[in-house]
Amino acid sequence: MKRIFLALSLLALISCGQDKEPKEVTVEETKQFDTVDVHSFAKRWEARVQHLDLDINVDFDAKQISGFAEWTLSENPTADSIFFDLDEIEIKNVWADGQETKWTVGETDPVKGQPLVVHFPEGTQKIKIEYVTAPSAAALQWLDPQQTHDKKHPFLFTQSQAILARTWIPCQDSPGIRYTYNAKVTVPKGMMALMSASNPQEVDPDGVYEFEMPQPIPSYLMALSVGDIAFASMGERTGVYAEPGMLEASAYEFADTEKMLEAAEALYGAYAWGRYDLIVLPPSFPFGGMENPRLTFVTPTVVAGDRSLTSLIAHELAHSWSGNLVTNDTWNDFWVNEGFTVYFERRIMESLYGRDYSEMLATLGHQDLEETVADLPKEDTHLKLDLKGRNPDDGLTDVAYEKGYFFLRLLEETYGREKFDTFLKNYFQSNAFKTMTTEKFMAILDSNLLATDSTLIASVNPEEWVYGPGLPNNCPRVTSERFQRVNSTLKAWADGAFSFDEMETSDWSSHEWLHFVRHLPDTLSLDRLAVLDEHFHFTTTGNSEVQAAWLTYSIQKGYEPAFPAAEEFLIRVGRRKFLTPLYKALIAEDPTKEKARAIYKKARPNYHSVSQETIDAMLK
């Protein structure tokens, strides 16, 4: 609580002459809530929003969004001013219930951006803000036609998580504040606009689209995508949007989505959001997927042609419960979104494809986690983080995802699946459309699951998992029979026991291949790498997971025939998960960073700001 008080009382504002300084927050006031969010200026205990009417115009030539955000205040604010978050947005005017009102934009904080303080008379219900975004707005990626799949039309997509919504909508940009929204979006004729809301399935001839999101969401789930987009149905409640040239392949790839939705509901209760659609974005999308409600945003790098990378869809779908329904209160509690989602994702995959399949995913996750824990400073390996003064993106590591997963898996294994499933189902139901702090979750865990058998608590040691560093000794062990078969095949081949033609790999999935490439011995000669490549075509495979792992390994080993493909991959693909290890390998191979910088120079314009920020830091 003390830290919170300090952070807020240090808030400095530039005053516009007659405008009074916002009053300091007292400790008493902060006590009304469990926490406040160190990444937002919004003082939610004083005045908060409950609904948004957005009316915006999308201008591809100027690379700008402009228009009006009209916010309905929640009832009975205790102050006569409200704080919004901004970053680079230019405010044109502000009205309180239709009357011009006093407003102030504060000093820029390097992480949070700027506060917009709007003063309003007592009884005010609506604050209307006229604004325009900057061409460099970090959430928005404006793509030229050449950067799209079909190369005919420009494309725009947003990425609001974690704190980028404030670069395209003036908002109270904290996951602890939820609101419903309606939007009217005007785009160039011939283009389709989609949001995290009820969506059209056909192009509007005038380029005017109206959206409704009747369930309350936090700002990081605000999403917009505009381009030459077509729709294909995949089931009663599921469908896919993509550029026309990608549509058929996308609908084939994700054909199991409806089944995943049914499996998810069978596990943890009814889906709360109406439809569940996907949009396959151009390759510069910085993440695998983004769980924008009703419309998951997906990287095209999972369209592998064999439906082998669809655990990503199970993951984004699972967020419809963990994250979108029960939401981390602040970015320090990010594991509450991601750890639960990875657990849920693997349960969906197990339901559809069996335990031996989901155990491959868990094994790969464990490998990632061990590497990450070894790389990160100790304090960043806690589940509960302290990211004050830092970009919340720093908390987006395998710790939140995989350490969170293994903690929940330990609870499942200790208390039994039946008890754990009942606990989780109740947890989602009783906290639906609410936010969750780590502390609140620990209290719920304590009084529900842990209370059912207190003799087991010591063997779990939840405090060590959540507030301690690294990977505790009681981390569940994962064994994958399918990977064990890969291991013995690989060993026999490396020992020279047989040739490739004798290898039985016809039923291997992408995960087996990934495991194979990740475990190639360090001692292989370049000649043997060439033979391997000639036989399995790793350098040119259309499977991005396997290709990225192989290209990284090739750079590490100095296998030059793969270098041009690595360069091409880095220029074409903007998914950060692949970029980071590839650039890391390039830097290790050439510590002057010249090689990496030369490629990055060509590739950077194609990356979203989220990826640019990470790679900029690596190459500075």
Ligand SMILES: [Zn+2]
């Ligand atoms: Zn996720």
